Amino acid sequence: MSESLHIDWTRCRGRGVCVELMAGLRRDEWGYPVVVGGGSDLPIAPGEREAAEDAVALCPLLALSFRPSSAA
Numbered sequence: 001m002s003e004s005l006h007i008d009w010t011r012c013r014g015r016g017v018c019v020e021l022m023a024g025l026r027r028d029e030w031g032y033p034v035v036v037g038g039g040s041d042l043p044i045a046p047g048e049r050e051a052a053e054d055a056v057a058l059c060p061l062l063a064l065s066f067r068p069s070s071a072a
């Protein structure tokens with residue numbers, strides 16, 4: 001099963017640790033992370049699982065989590 005990295009914008013304060021770790025994220029004009037192409041669920045590409053785990057562990061506001069993804 002594929003997974004996505006989910007951003008909970010209700011917790012996030014836009015500090016940007018996750019954007020530094022995940023190439024598929026960018027900051028919006030207010031500094032909040034968004035998926036390149038839009039949305040709050042980043043499909044985790046092969047080889048990015050470790051970086052995604054680091055992002056979940058390092059987010060100071062526990063705003064990141066793994067979710068099952070329907071994306072292949």
Ligand code: SF4
Binds near residue numbers: 011015064
């Ligand atoms: S690391 Fe957490 S608080 Fe910081 S921008 Fe990412 S989701 Fe938001």
